[in-house]
Amino acid sequence: MNGNMKESGARVGVAVAAAVVASTTPSIALAEISGADILLPKAAEFVPALIAFIVIWFVLAKLAWPSILDMMEKRQAKIASDLDAAEKAKVQATEAAKSYEAQIAKAHREAERIVSQAKKEAEEERSRVLADAHREATEIVSKSHNAVESERKKAMIELSGQVVDLSVEIASKVIGNNLSDDQQRRLAEKYLMEVSAPHGN
Structure with missing residues (x-):
């Protein structure tokens, strides 16, 4: 030069x-x-x-x-x-352009990961909520059935007692004398057996 x-x-x-x-x-x-x-x-x-x-x-x-x-x-x-x-x-x-492009690609990957994670968590939460709702509904139905069955048995017991008392009273009036306790017990048991037995057509 x-x-x-x-x-x-x-x-x-x-x-x-x-x-x-x-x-x-x-x-x-x-x-x-x-x-x-x-x-x-x-x-x-x-x-x-x-x-x-x-x-x-x-x-x-x-x-x-x-x-x-x-x-x-x-x-x-x-x-x-x-x-x-x-x-x-x-x-x-x-170099700055390459670095910028790399940062953009990294941001896109991170955004996709966040969206995918959010979808996964939302699906898991949905499944959990549905499972909890199904379990609660099953428990409610089961409790309702148990309550109905308990009330039915209670009503049957009360009704049976009333029927026995009424039957003994009617039998005493028909026979015309007072029945002993043993006779009343046997009469009640017999009546209950007849009432509880299945009726044929």
Whole structure:
């Protein structure tokens, strides 16, 4: 890179020196010389021009070229730095985009997991509620059946007692005398057996 910059600086110096030399040489009357004389400078003009060129080249080489080359090197370094920064920014942007996409994919997976877990928990809760409701309903029906059966047995016992008392009373009136306790017991048992026995058609 420094070689290219020095070569460019040399070309600029040659151009500047040539312009200075051209401005310092005497003007040639076109009417007095031919076309071949224009291309071949006279010795009296060539030596001062060469001396001026060497002096100007030396001055430029000592004073102007270092600053010009330094400026060009700095500019080239800045361009290279800007290119490096742009490349780094591009790489960072690519990495950031990949990281962002990975975070989005992770968020989607997490959302799907949460939704799936919520559905599972809701289904489990639904099953539990249905099981509890079925169990409670079964218990209520069972208790109702037990209560009805208990009330039925209680009513049957009360009704049987009333029937026995009424039967004994009727039998006593029909027979016309009081029955002993043993007779009343046997009569009641006989009546209950007849009442409890299945009736045929």
